[in-house]
Amino acid sequence: MSKGNVVKTIEEIVAPVISDVGFELVDVQYVKEGGNWYLRIFIDKPGGIGLADCQLVSERIDPLLDEKDPIPQSYLLEVSSPGLDRPLKKLADFERFTGEGIKLTTFVPVEGKRKFTGKLVHASNHSVTLESEGLNVVIPMDSLASARLISLTAAKTPASTGGS
Structure with a gap:
């Protein structure tokens, strides 16, 4: 198996x-x-x-x-326990943690990047909207490789933003 x-x-x-x-x-x-x-x-x-x-x-x-x-x-x-960096896997997880800090990785680049850090604004069956660096980024659900909760304070440190 x-x-x-x-x-x-x-x-x-x-x-x-x-x-x-x-x-x-x-x-x-x-x-x-x-x-x-x-x-x-x-x-x-x-x-x-x-x-x-x-x-x-x-x-x-x-x-x-x-x-x-x-x-x-x-x-x-x-x-x-899943810990403070709990993975988000189901739509219900994303809905429950709307407004929280998250870190996302995508399978393919979205707007030229594969790693995003910011505040979870909205989630649906089709996409996740993340407020990152002052802009809203819409990421298709089928492009998500991983998503985890993070502290928004930690998200503001230079080492944890952007990149691919």
Whole structure:
């Protein structure tokens, strides 16, 4: 099974359990680092995630993953908060964080650039509007390679603006 299929299968297995305890599934990563495979589950809730929340989710999904056995090799399970630089993946993420600072990377240049930093102004199924360097930039959703929350204060430092 490919890494992409593993992630999709894991999402389908754990999302209902995470939702049942009142949390949101933010992201699933299945990566090999060094000689070990890691299954990383990122969860969130209003007010943030604590260690007890991560432990609760881990205790709920670990037996389920053992039962369903979607991953053939051994791996280490990690459940954590997405952190301050939370990835934005779904339209609901972009809508929720409108007005916040974000950092975007595109697959292809938009207005001559591939990296953008600024305030998220608007999001739809088709595009994201970002206020960057005093101008609004409209980026097609299908051009987005990645998007993460950032502090707007950090966005104003010279090292974090512009570039390709």
